[in-house]
Amino acid sequence: MLDLKPVGSQDIERINDTAGKFINNVEQVIVNKEETVKLIFIALLSEGHILIEDVPGLGKTMMAKAATKSLGCSFKRIQCTPDLLPSDITGVNYFNQKTAEFMFHPGPIMANIVVVDEINRAMPRTQSCLLEAMQERQITVDLTTMPLPRPFLIIATQNPIELEGTFPLPEAQLDRFLMRLRIGYPGPQEEEQILSRFQEINPLDNLERMTDAGELLELIKICRRIHISADVLKYAVELVRKTRSHKDIKLGASPRAALGLQAAAQARAAVEGRTFVIPDDVKTLAIPVLAHRLFLTTEARLSGKTDETIIASIIEETAVPV
C-alpha cells in the first residue's frame, strides 16, 4: 500500500481558493449555476471527462468554453458531424515534399481541454477513436502511440431530444465519462440577468485565466491524497454494487465507476475545504457519476423510471455509516 503524505491545510486552502475563483469566473458567463460549475471543477480535479447533456440553447457549449478559458490550458474544439473522420480528430501523417519524409500533423485531440460539441452527431467509428484517448490518455496513429498532454480532459455536449442524424453513444464510451451534467432552464430572474449581461458584449471575451496546466496537475495530485475512511469507501462500493443487482437495471455501474466515484468524492472534499471524504460527498456525486452508466430494463423505461430516479432510490435504501 502506498504511504501517502497527508494533505496539509495549506494545500486544501489552495484548492478551495482556486475553486472559488473558478466558480466566480464561470458565473460571469453562466448565470446562477454554481452547483453545475462546481461539479465541472470537481471533474477537472478528478481528471475525469464530462458529458453535458441538455436541450439546445441552454448554454452547454458556452459553459464548456467558459470553463476551459478560465483554466488557461491549451484548448481545442471539435464540432462533430456525420462526415467527421477519426483522422480529423487524432491527426494524420502526411508526406512533406520539402523534406521528403512523412510528418505527423496533430489533430485537435492534442490539447489539455478538448470540447467535443454535439458528440452524438459523429459516426460510431469516429466516436470510437476517442476511447483510447479518454481512458489511456494516448492516441495511436499508423502504429505510433503518442501520449496526450496532461492534464487531458474532454468536455462533450449532446442533445438528448434530437434523434435524426445522431448516433447514440455506446456503453463503453458512456462509461468513460466521469460525470453527466444537466444545465436546466434558468428561472425568470436568471433569464432577465442573462439578457442584460449579453446585451452589449459577450462576457466570454473578458474572462481571465485562473490557473494553468501545471498548477491544475498539482491540484489533481493533491486531491488523490485526500483521506477516505474504510467505512465511506465501503459505502461507495455498496452504492455501486446495488446498481448491479437492481431489478430495473439491466447493466449496472462498472468498477471504473467506483474508481470515478472515489476520485470525485476526494475532489469534492478538497473543494469544500476538507482533508477527508464524508458520506455526503459520495451521496451528492452518486447521481452525476453513476446515472449515465446504467442501462435500464425495457419495463422500467416504459413505466417512466429514469436512471436518476433509480440511483436516488438506491441512495435512499443504502445505510450511511455513522
Next chain:
Amino acid sequence: MRAATIKNILLHMGRIIFPAGMQAAWLFCAADFILSHALGNKISAFAILPVYFAAVVLNVVLVQSFRSFVWPAIINLLAVVLVFSLLPPFNMSLQFIASGNILTENSFGVFLGMAIIITTAVYWYKGFRLAATELNYYNCLGEFQFGFLILFIFFALHALAKAEGVYFTPVIVFFVCGMISLFFARRERSAAAAGFSLITNASAAGCIVLTVICGLLLAVLLNPDLVDMLYRAGRSMLVFIVNLIGQMLSFLADFIPRPETAPIPLTAAKKPQEPPALSVLFRLPESLRIWGGRMVIGLFIMVILAALLRVSSDLLVSFRKRKNKIRMNAYSLNGFHLRAVFDLVRNAAVAFMKKIQWMYVRWQGRNDDVVTIKFIYGQILRWAAMAGYRRKSSQTPDELYLQMGGWFPEAAGELSFITQQFVKVRYGEVKLSKEILQQAWESYKKIKQYKKQFFFRRRRK
C-alpha cells in the same frame, strides 16, 4: 428542588429503574424457585433452568457447526428431537419443562405440555417477527415476552404448589415493570418517522394475551381443580394491587393537613372466606375430557406438521431462489420455535451486556476524544429521536443536522459544533484537542438544558 430536576429523575426512572426492576424481579423469581426446592417443594429449579439453557446452547453449537444453508434447518429439527426425547438426562427433565404436563398431573403425558409450550412459542414468534424492527423495542419486547414465559410457568407451578399471594409479588412487579418499560420503548419508537402502527402493536399484544388465556383455559378444562387455585391466585394479586394503591394513597395523604376526627369504631375482624367451588362450573363429562385431551394431542401434531411445512416451504423457496440466482433473504432458516425462545433469551442478555460494555468503554475512554465525542453525539441522536427527529439509516450527520434545525433553533450552534466534531473524528480520524473536547461537553450540557426547557414549554402548551 426544581421541577425540571424532578422530571429528569422521573424520566431516568422510566428508562433505567424499571428495566432494572424487571431484571431484579426475574432474579427474585429464580431465587424463589431455588428456595422452594430447598424448602422441600416438589418443584426443582435445578431440573428446569440448566436443561433449558443447555438446550439453547446445544442448538447454537449445532447451528454454528454447520454454517451451510440446508444443514442448519435439518440439524435444528434433529437437535430438538434429540434434546427432548433421547439424551439423558434431558428426557428425564422434560416433564418439568412442560408446565402443561404438571398442570394435568401426568394425565396426558408429555405431549400436552409440549403442545402448550410450542403453541405459546409460535404465537410469540409471530408477534416477535411483527414487532422486531428496532433495537430498543426489540430488546425490550424480548425481555417482556420472556417474562411472559416465566410468568406462565410460574403461574402454573405456584398454582400447583397451592402458593399464597406473596409468591406472586415478583411476578406482578415483573409484569408492571415490563409494561412500563414497553411503554417507554414504544414512546421512543413511536417518535420515529416510521412509527409502529396501531395494528402491529395490537396484534403483538393480542397474540400474547390470547396465548396466556388459551393456555390457562385449556389447562382449566383439562384439570377443573385448577380453577380454584387460579381464583385464589387472582384474588391474592388483586389484594396486592389494592394494598399497594392504598399504601401509596395513605403515604400521600400524610402530606395533607386534616382536621381531627372522631376515631372510627373497630369492627369485628372478618373471617377468611372459603373460595367458591368454581371448579364445578368447569367440570366436564369424563368422555368430553378424554376427547378434549385427544384434540390437544391432535393439535400438537398439527403444530409440528405446520412447523415442518413451514421449514420445507422455506427450503423450497430457497432452492428456487438459489437456482434462479436470486439473493437470499436476510433471515436464515433455524429451529423454528427453539429459535424464537433463544432470541428472547439472547436479546435480554445482549441488551444487558451491551449496557455493561458501554459503561466500561465510557469509563475507560473518559479522556479519549473518540469515545467522548461518539458518546455525546449518540446521546443527541437519542434525544432527537425521542423528540421526533429520528435519523433515517440513509441520512448523513449533516443531513440530520439540517433536519434537527426545527428541534431546538436556539441550540443550532451547539448542535452544529458537535456534529462537525463528530464528522471530523468519525470520517477524518482527526485528533481533537482538550479545548475542543471541553467545548463539546459544554455544548452537550447546554443542549441538555434546552431539552428540559423545551419539554416543559411543550407541556405548558
